[in-house]
Amino acid sequence: MTHDHRTYPPLDTLKPIAQDIWIVDGPIIEFGMPWPKMGFPTRMTVVRLSDGTLFIHSPTPLSAGLKSEIEAEGAPAYVIGPNRIHYWWVPEWHTAYPEAKVYLAPRIREQAGKRITFPTNEITNPSGFPWDAEIATLPISGDFMTEIVFFHRRSRTLILTDLIENFEPEKLSNPLMRLVTRLGGVQAPDGQMPRDMRLTYRRNKTDLRNAVETMISWNPERIVIAHGRWFPADGANELRRAFRWLL
Structure with missing residues (x-):
């Protein structure tokens, strides 16, 4: 089976990164202006909580093989859409696990339109969630979107979505995309917050800085990002390193 060279195979399978926490690398999504569209590799994070249930962050497609792997580890209890552009596969997981509660970042419902018509919970506060004892929640609001950051305390894993992007140039065969990612501040090994996204935090710069300082104070061992x-x-x-422009 051949994979798109821009992805991180094997795809659609649980990859353990610490005790009770896995990532799943998913397919490419094309996103951006009508032209040029940029291909974004996708990534989900799965955390098993102490009661054995699963916390599903930024879900990727639920293949039959992945569904079997997931159910061998626990029952999905919480499905998270962490910012307004990370919701596409939430309905698929809701259909498969209707008993799991869906938690969405602000503005996802308006962005998703008819794609999300079932009951959901909106994440606006840093606490008051069933996972509070094990996972810290930190909403970070900008003009365009709010990203919800999570920190799994036991494994010291910080779970981000788009706050940092880190595209490897060798996975970008298109020279234009290599240039775009470098100019955009999102090229590995020095991936940062995309420059266009920084502009949407101009009015919230102090809040963003405080949030970054909170994340640093958690002293994460590893950082999972979506792209x-x-x-x-x-x-x-x-x-x-990634937020030196802000700090």
């Missing part, structure tokens, strides 16, 4: 190479070690220093 590009994630950071398996030295997480706090990776935050200092």
Whole structure:
């Protein structure tokens, strides 16, 4: 089976990164202006909570093989859409696991339109969730979107979505995309918050800085991101590096 060279195979399978936490690398989604569209590799994070249930962050497609793997590890209890552009496969998981509660970042419902018509919960506060004892929740609001950041305390894993992107140039065969990612500040090994996204935090710069300082104070060991190479070690220093323009 051939894979798109921009992805992180094997796809649609649980990959353990610490005790009770896995990532799943998914397919490419094309996103951006009508032209040029940019191909984004996708990534989900799965956390098993102490009661054995699963916390599903930024779901990727639920293949039959992945469904079997998931159910061998626990029952999905919470399905999370962490920002307004990360919701596409939430309905698929809701259909498969109707008993799981869906939690969405602000503005997902308006963005998704008829794609999400079932009951959901909106994440606007940093606490008051069933997972509070094990996973910290940190909403970070900008003009365009709010991203919900999570920190799994036991494994010291910080779970981001788009706050840092880290595209590897060798996975980008298109020279234009290599240039775009470099100019956009999202090229590995120095992936950061995309420059266009930074502009949407201009009015909330103090809040963003406070949030980054909170994340650093958690002293994460690893940082999972949705797009590009994630950071398996030295997480706090990776935050200092990626947000040096802000700090």
